[in-house]
Amino acid sequence: MISFWDRLLNLISPQPCAMCGRRLSISEELICCECNLDLPRTNYDTDPYSNELAHCFWGLIPVERCYAFTFYRSKSLTSHIIYGLKYGGRREWGIIAGRMIAREIIGSGFFEGIDLLLPVPLTRKRRRSRGYNQSEELARGISEVTEIPVETRSVCRKIFAGSQTSRNRWQRVENVADAFELVDAGPVHARHVLIVDDVVTTGATIRACAQQLVKAGVAKISVLAFGFAKS
DSSP states (O other), X not given: OOOHHHHHHHHHSOOBOTTTOOBOOTTOOSSOHHHHHHSOBOOGGGOTTSSHHHHTTTTTSOOSOEEEEEEOOTTSHHHHHHHHHHHXXXXXXXXXXXXXXXXXXXXXXXXXXOOEEEEOOOOHHHHHHHSSOHHHHHHHHHHHHHOOOBOOSSEEEOOOOSOSTTOOHHHHHXXXXXXXXXXXXXXXXXXXXXXXXXXESSSHHHHHHHHHHHHHTOSEEEEEEEEEOOO
């Protein structure tokens, strides 16, 4: 729910839609209803076990459920939100987007049985320069709605070898092969962990992160992303 103080602030100084700039109503967050309807939904919550995102992981890591909120394309509504969140300093967009996702699919049963939300970690240097981890902000927004705790201690990212954007599928896999490290298996051992990321393209980053969870002896792994760049 939108807090009393957020509602009061909206009355005093209405926020603009992140897409079209129209003033948001008290019930709207981040984007207006019209722009929200224009987001290209994946509808993967109707079949979280065998959709195209899940296919990225079949035979590579043991995944239970997979969901992405929207399809990601360059110069689209989704890319505008992701760009603002990652590079535009719009930290609050992550929490709002996380709440938006959770409210939309909580009735589908997607979150049932999930014990922890694990945002894909950034290196310390990357987090310091950005000021926050965009995937962690998404996870915190989801947690506000679902009350599933966010876990950030178990896995760390020790290597960032540059953006994945311009790399082909094989280069993406090589680029993140040894990027993550298991720090503390305790919190995730024998738990159902939902990995949260902003955008999935080939799934290479999530696979590398998930391999550390497998080492920790997790019970199940599921995946959630804001955007999915379907090939």
